[in-house]
Amino acid sequence: MPRFAANLSMLYTELDFLDRFDAAARDGFKAVEYLFPYAFEARDIRARLDANGLQQVLFNAPPGNWDGGERGLACLPGREAEFREGIAKALDYAQALDCPRIHVMAGLIPEGKEREAVQPTYVENLRWAAAEAKKAGRDLLLEPINQRDIPRFFLNRQDHAHEIIGMIGADNLKVQMDLYHCQIVEGDVAMKIRKYLPTGRVAHFQIAGVPQRHEPDIGELNHPYLFSVIDEVAAQCGWQGWVGCEYRPARGAVPGGTSDGLGWLRDCTEAAKESE
Template sequence: MPRFAANLSMLYPEHAFLDRFEAAARDGFQAVEYLFPYEHEPRELAARLRANGLQQVLFNAPPGDWNGGERGMACLPGREQEFREAFAQALRYAQALSCPRVHVMAGLVPDGVERAELRPTYVANVRWAAREAARQGVDVLLEPINTRDIPRFFLNRQDHAHELVGEIGEPNAKVQMDLYHCQIVEGDVAMKIRQYLPTGRVGHFQIAGVPLRHEPDHGELNYTYLFSVIDEVSQACGWDGWIGCEYRPARGAEPGGTSAGLEWLRQAKAGTR
């Protein structure tokens, strides 16, 4: 069975963020991920992880002015120094939290600019980040994101991401394969798992139901089947990573809503999927 990590930016919204660690552990999660840790001191987050027997498996590097609409800096010429300073901060948190993966958001294509013009900046920035991260055993992840949720995002497709990873040329630069985004942009999800997971270049999966980004058993994707595909391919190629549960509970912030919606996970653990 795949290993699942709770995304604390989305799950357990009825709780304050720091209380979500305990909620996730109560539901049997052994690992967590989230968007950003930077509003909290590393020692406070590390203490929550230790107290609840959890591993930190992923978070994002600072994305620029998130509240102002920015979604990363890696592709933006002229922001290289800011990108490096932000990534250095991410590595400090990764070290404190023993986190082996950091996602670098690509950023938005500016109006009037062709995507191809941004590629050299993106490749150079991610290559630099991967070399810095390698010093402490951290992978740098690239995530294709659908253009419905984030219009004008630089990176949208699995083939584009793997092509860029090849150009970057660092062994710790890998793809964050979010099956929700993949289904919206491309479809043919099972075959893409079979194509890309054996390459060793998939560092992490994420899941959510399509189209509303609720629990994975809500919507058009057959996760029962997709989990079996991941199991099969993982056993053949030796992949032992995590699947992040990055979805919005259908019950919203209703007390106990996230836990009530975990029947899909209980069935997976019971082997009834």
């Protein structure tokens, strides 16, 4: 069975952010991820991690003006200085939280421009950022995201992400393969796992039911089968990463809403025990 990390931006949202670490640990999670740590002091987050025996496995670099609708700076011409400041801040937090991976959101294609026009900015920003992250011993991740959820998002397909990584050639630049987004944009998810995981360029998975983005036992994807594919391929290629649970509980932000929806995880755990 893959190792699952709780996404604290989407799970346990009835609780204050720092209290979600405790809740995740009580439900048996050994690792966490979330969108952004920057509203909190790194030492306060680290204290919650340590108190609960949790690993921090992923967070995002600063995205620009999130509340104003920005979803990353990497592809935006003229924002290079702000992009670099954000990467430096993310690396500082990664050091303090002992987090090995930082997701760099690509950003929205500016109105009036096409993808091809801003790709050089994206590539050069990532080339610089990967070199800085390499010095700090961190991986940077690229995530293809569907344009139904985020219209005009620059990076949408797995093949494009791998093409970008090939152009840059940095061994610490990798893909965050979100199976929810992959199903919406491309489908054929199991075959894409089989194709890309053995390359060594997939560092992290994320999951959610399609199309509502609820628990992975709700919707059109057969997640138990996909978990078995990940297990099979991981055993062949030596992958030892995490699967982030980046979904919105179907019950919403009510007391116990996340915990009550974890039947899928308990089923996976029982199945893994029976197979031993």
